[in-house]
Amino acid sequence: MASVEQTTAGCTDSATTIAVENPATGEQITTVPVLSAADLEAMAGRARAAQPGWEELGFDGRARVLRRAQKWMLDNPDRVIDIVVSETGKTHEDAQLADFGYTMTALGFWAKEAAGYLADERLPSWNNPLAAGKKLTIRYAPVGLIGVIGPWNYPIANSFGDCIPALAAGNSVILKPSEVTPLSSLLMAEMMRECGLPEYVFQVATGDGATGAALIEQVDCVMFTGSTKTGRAVMRAAAEKLVPCYLELGGKDPMIVCADANLDRAANAAAFYSMNNAGQVCISIERCYVESPIYDEFVRKVTDNVLKLRQGAPQGVGTVEVGAVIFPPQLEIVADHVRDAVEKGAKVLTGGHSRPGPGRFYEPTVLVDVDHSMKCMQEETFGPTLPIMRVADADEAVRLANDSEYGLQASVWTGDVKRGEAIARRLQAGSVCVNDAQMNYAALNLPMGGWKASGMGTRHGANGIRKYTKVQSLLITRYALKREPFMFPYRPGRTLALRRMLKLLYGRRSGD
Ligand code: NDP
Numbered sequence: 001m002a003s004v005e006q007t008t009a010g011c012t013d014s015a016t017t018i019a020v021e022n023p024a025t026g027e028q029i030t031t032v033p034v035l036s037a038a039d040l041e042a043m044a045g046r047a048r049a050a051q052p053g054w055e056e057l058g059f060d061g062r063a064r065v066l067r068r069a070q071k072w073m074l075d076n077p078d079r080v081i082d083i084v085v086s087e088t089g090k091t092h093e094d095a096q097l098a099d100f101g102y103t104m105t106a107l108g109f110w111a112k113e114a115a116g117y118l119a120d121e122r123l124p125s126w127n128n129p130l131a132a133g134k135k136l137t138i139r140y141a142p143v144g145l146i147g148v149i150g151p152w153n154y155p156i157a158n159s160f161g162d163c164i165p166a167l168a169a170g171n172s173v174i175l176k177p178s179e180v181t182p183l184s185s186l187l188m189a190e191m192m193r194e195c196g197l198p199e200y201v202f203q204v205a206t207g208d209g210a211t212g213a214a215l216i217e218q219v220d221c222v223m224f225t226g227s228t229k230t231g232r233a234v235m236r237a238a239a240e241k242l243v244p245c246y247l248e249l250g251g252k253d254p255m256i257v258c259a260d261a262n263l264d265r266a267a268n269a270a271a272f273y274s275m276n277n278a279g280q281v282c283i284s285i286e287r288c289y290v291e292s293p294i295y296d297e298f299v300r301k302v303t304d305n306v307l308k309l310r311q312g313a314p315q316g317v318g319t320v321e322v323g324a325v326i327f328p329p330q331l332e333i334v335a336d337h338v339r340d341a342v343e344k345g346a347k348v349l350t351g352g353h354s355r356p357g358p359g360r361f362y363e364p365t366v367l368v369d370v371d372h373s374m375k376c377m378q379e380e381t382f383g384p385t386l387p388i389m390r391v392a393d394a395d396e397a398v399r400l401a402n403d404s405e406y407g408l409q410a411s412v413w414t415g416d417v418k419r420g421e422a423i424a425r426r427l428q429a430g431s432v433c434v435n436d437a438q439m440n441y442a443a444l445n446l447p448m449g450g451w452k453a454s455g456m457g458t459r460h461g462a463n464g465i466r467k468y469t470k471v472q473s474l475l476i477t478r479y480a481l482k483r484e485p486f487m488f489p490y491r492p493g494r495t496l497a498l499r500r501m502l503k504l505l506y507g508r509r510s511g512d
Contacts (some may be wrong), residue, residue, distance in 0.1 A: 018032055018206070019031050023326050024313035026358040029087060033206055034179075034206065035211050036207075037210075037214040048172065050172055063114065065192070066111035067107070069191055069192060069195045072195055073100065073107065079187070084156060085314055088155065088181060089326060089359060091314045091319075091322070092317045094276055098156075099155065099156035100156070103156050105442070109444040113465075114168035134476060136474070137473070138473055140472075145218070146166040146173045146220065148176070150175065151226045152181040153277060155184035169469055174215055175189075175205065176206075178327075179207065186206070221244045221467075222234060231247040249454050251407075252406040254285075255289070258291050258414035263297060263301060270285060270386060271306050275321070278384045279385060283431075283441060287377050289391045289401065292390055298388070306386070311364065312361070323361075337376040338365060340375045348366070351365030371389065377389070380406065394423055398423060407429045408454035411433045412434050417434055428451055430448065430451045430454065431449075446461055447459070
């Protein structure tokens with residue numbers, strides 16, 4: 001069981017608690033405190049006091065702590081996976097792939113790459129006549145205190161995962177996990193303490209939405225992952241504070257299957273990437289468009305795959321493929337989307353119901369005869385459902401894929417990768433995979449972020465760490481005249497000589 005000492009240390013104002021339950025069994029695991037605005041203020045004070053020492057350790061010193069944490073995870077896989085499974089009801093495999101595998105990899109990645117991404121950059125000055133000969137440098141300085149607010153679907157990967165580059169850059173971090181999955185974050189705090197992270201550089205603030213709002217009041221930069229609705233509120237609050245804010249929000253990821261696709265791979269992938277983590281993945285395949293010639297066979301193969309999936313409370317590794325619905329209200333959203341589709345003429349090929357308790361489950365569901373009047377094709381379902389639509393050709397698929405307020409990810413499946421890339425470039429999404437899905441998230445050097453209502457900014461890659469820094473531009477004059485020609489006093493001769501010089505430099509090139 002994760003300790004809550006880190007959270008409650010010195011916090012005296014916590015009036016209420018939240019019960020943490022196992023969604024697969026309905027059993028209560030423990031309770032955690034709801035931290036107040038006063039608690040957050042105190043935590044921020046401690047975090048700010050601790051930050052300069054952490055920054056002074058330098059990249060190598062910080063990398064050593066991150067590598068120790070990577071080793072800690074490798075030595076404690078069951079501890080990490082079991083706590084995620086206990087508070088999400090997901091399968092051990094879902095917890096292993098992302099919460100454990102991704103996070104463990106990310107600790108090593110940022111330990112290795114932070115110094116390179118944040119190294120000083122020298123810029124040429126010869127192409128700026130007035131700055132010629134000066135030394136121009138970009139420096140990336142840590143922002144100070146970062147507030148990370150996370151969702152419940154991947155309580156480590158999507159919460160602590162975003163803290164790692166923030167820490168590697170030399171910041172202090174306060175993480176506010178979802179109220180339904182706080183224990184995994186508390187375990188990460190325990191891990192970082194054991195690995196030698198200086199006290200208060202990383203703290204976890206358990207609580208509800210109000211705790212998240214209070215955190216924004218205290219920090220210099222906000223990294224938020226969650227729904228588009230809450231993302232808008234977070235951005236409004238950050239605007240009031242005038243602090244930078246990065247948003248990773250919802251998605252309605254389309255899958256386009258062309259007639260020349262490897263049908264078995266596409267069908268296996270459709271079943272997996274729509275149902276893994278019980279469909280509670282921001283980059284889940286949420287809708288599928290299939291070219292007419294292969295539609296019937298594709299639907300048959302996907303349905304066969306989905307029919308074989310085992311669902312229930314995980315009893316260990318390899319026992320079920322589809323776990324629980326983590327967040328109580330989500331069950332009704334999924335049911336509502338299926339109900340709405342059926343009322344408007346869709347057919348359920350398999351699934352289509354929630355299962356009676358104990359625990360919260362929705363059956364893996366395949367829908368056909370769907371169209372864009374239905375919620376299941378327009379709104380984020382975030383559950384184990386796959387609506388499949390027949391299209392005449394890839395052009396129609398592209399038009400329908402882009403007919404969405406979201407633009408997080410998309411995938412194209414074809415035997416012709418050149419054509420696949422051409423289709424990918426027409427899709428309005430922050431990331432597009434050809435003959436793959438979701439695996440771009442594992443490519444930590446590749447930026448990941450949403451277009452349209454799916455977000456602002458990116459995680460991973462250079463910007464995934466530079467966003468946690470303040471850019472400082474340095475101009476150093478080494479060889480100095482007593483007086484620059486444009487300085488006081490102004491004289492007609494010098495003014496006109498400068499004008500002639502600018503004409504000489506640009507006269508022949510400009511105005512084409
Ligand atoms: P929510 O938007 O409901 O909550 C996200 C976090 O914000 C929670 O910690 C929540 O606290 C907190 N919060 C709620 N209100 C406020 C507020 N006013 N100010 C600050 N923080 C607040 O999202 P979910 O937890 O339901 O997560 C599911 C969503 O996350 C889906 O839409 C999914 O697509 C998206 N997501 C996006 C990803 C991406 O990379 N683009 C990745 C993973 C998920 P509390 O839970 O205590 O209410």
